[in-house]
Amino acid sequence: MKKNMGSADKLIRVLIAVVIAVLYYLGKIEGTLAIVLMAFAIIFLLTSLVSFCPLYTIFGIKTNKKEAE
Numbered sequence: 001m002k003k004n005m006g007s008a009d010k011l012i013r014v015l016i017a018v019v020i021a022v023l024y025y026l027g028k029i030e031g032t033l034a035i036v037l038m039a040f041a042i043i044f045l046l047t048s049l050v051s052f053c054p055l056y057t058i059f060g061i062k063t064n065k066k067e068a069e
Contacts, residue, residue, distance in 0.1 A: 003051035006063035010048040017041035017048075 005013075020041040023029045029037060047053045056062065 001050075001052050003064050004056045004062045005047065005051045005053055006065060009063040010051065013044040013048045017044040 017040075020029075020037045024034050024038060051064065053061075
């Protein structure tokens with residue numbers, strides 16, 4: 001499993017996950033929408049931690065400049 005995510009991509013995913021978690025904590029999102037968004041937040045965090053996105057592999061995207069060369 002080669003890394004295919006750059007640092008900017010990882011930072012954006014972590015920020016989105018944090019925003020979703022804060023919105024959930026403050027009660028701004030709830031119900032089915034909250035469950036779906038929290039699932040996305042968890043996926044974003046996990047993919048950021050391992051620097052690998054399976055969808056990027058399918059579509060041939062690489063945001064990691066070091067691995068792209």
